[in-house]
Amino acid sequence: MLGAGYSGRRFAQALRDRGERVLLTDRHGPRPEEQSDDWLRFDPAAGVFPERKLLAGVTHVLVTIPPDPQGADPVLTTLASTLASLPLQWVGYLSTTGVYGDHGGDWVREDSVLRPRLERSQARLACEQAWRCSGLPVQVFRLPAIYGPGRSPFDNLRNGTARLIHKPGQVFSRVHVDDIVGALLHCLAMPAAERPQTVIVADREPCPSSETLGFAAHLLGCKLPPWQRWQDVGPTMGPMARSFWSENRRASSELLCDSLGYRLRYPSYREGLRASINLI
Numbered sequence: 001m002l003g004a005g006y007s008g009r010r011f012a013q014a015l016r017d018r019g020e021r022v023l024l025t026d027r028h029g030p031r032p033e034e035q036s037d038d039w040l041r042f043d044p045a046a047g048v049f050p051e052r053k054l055l056a057g058v059t060h061v062l063v064t065i066p067p068d069p070q071g072a073d074p075v076l077t078t079l080a081s082t083l084a085s086l087p088l089q090w091v092g093y094l095s096t097t098g099v100y101g102d103h104g105g106d107w108v109r110e111d112s113v114l115r116p117r118l119e120r121s122q123a124r125l126a127c128e129q130a131w132r133c134s135g136l137p138v139q140v141f142r143l144p145a146i147y148g149p150g151r152s153p154f155d156n157l158r159n160g161t162a163r164l165i166h167k168p169g170q171v172f173s174r175v176h177v178d179d180i181v182g183a184l185l186h187c188l189a190m191p192a193a194e195r196p197q198t199v200i201v202a203d204r205e206p207c208p209s210s211e212t213l214g215f216a217a218h219l220l221g222c223k224l225p226p227w228q229r230w231q232d233v234g235p236t237m238g239p240m241a242r243s244f245w246s247e248n249r250r251a252s253s254e255l256l257c258d259s260l261g262y263r264l265r266y267p268s269y270r271e272g273l274r275a276s277i278n279l280i
């Protein structure tokens with residue numbers, strides 16, 4: 001697992017539950033309760049790399065590391081020859097649906113036109129392409145907003161930082177972290193020749209963020225913050241927050257669910273938030 005963050009840790013746990021040995025890399029090392037020989041430090045900007053001999057025999061790799069601040073892929077720029085020397089059968093690369101850019105609220109599928117306008121999405125698309133050209137058996141997973149236990153609107157509602165913003169026609173797609181794990185396992189179980197090169201993993205109910213916030217407040221039994229109009233609050237937001245609202249698309253998981261037969265554990269935010277509330 002290159003990058004042991006939110007999704008990486010969750011996937012590693014699922015594999016370990018199946019009896020697989022999993023190595024994880026992190027820039028800072030494991031938390032005290034996670035100390036083990038299976039943690040390797042990988043911090044390319046600091047010149048820290050896992051020793052080649054510790055990776056010997058690795059057959060499957062999941063890359064969860066985003067492009068670096070210069071827009072390059074930190075793994076490919078530093079570990080490409082190490083990876084090429086391994087007997088790899090599968091390299092999963094977690095990307096984002098940001099590579100589609102703005103589609104005016106329309107559905108996007110794996111073959112939809114890619115027109116990223118944001119710099120970080122252009123960098124992401126370049127990294128996707130670099131992985132595809134790496135000669136490794138790469139499968140790209142495009143993800144919308146990831147949520148789940150410990151990463152949900154509940155925290156913001158509890159600490160009073162949630163914002164109820166209305167922008168007419170704006171929707172967001174999302175995916176529960178355990179459906180990322182489930183989709184990865186589903187694709188891994190397929191014969192290599194049948195794995196599509198690119199797969200969107202998303203739930204089936206893109207909707208306005210006000211809808212998910214309303215449902216989260218209902219589950220918590222707390223009040224919603226006051227409504228704010230996008231045209232009033234947009235200009236006061238930081239560039240990162242504003243950029244999320246600057247694009248509108250619905251990510252389709254038709255390929256994953258209807259063609260490849262994956263059954264989403266959390267087809268909408270309703271099941272996903274219910275499952276996350278007690279696990280924070």
Ligand SMILES: NC(=O)c1ccc[n+]([C@@H]2O[C@H](COP(=O)([O-])OP(=O)(O)OC[C@H]3O[C@@H](n4cnc5c(N)ncnc54)[C@H](OP(=O)(O)O)[C@@H]3O)[C@@H](O)[C@H]2O)c1
Pocket residue numbers: 002003004005006007008025026027028042043044045064065066067068069074094095096097143144145146147
């Ligand atoms: N969060 C979302 O809603 C979302 C949506 C769509 C796609 N994605 C993408 O999907 C992937 C997984 O998301 P996630 O939320 O599970 O990620 P995450 O929790 O942020 O974990 C990313 C991991 O990559 C490591 N990392 C980041 N930059 C690095 C660098 N320059 N060099 C070495 N290691 C680095 C992080 O290490 P540290 O712990 O040291 O930072 C962390 O272990 C990411 O590529 C993310 O951009 C995320």
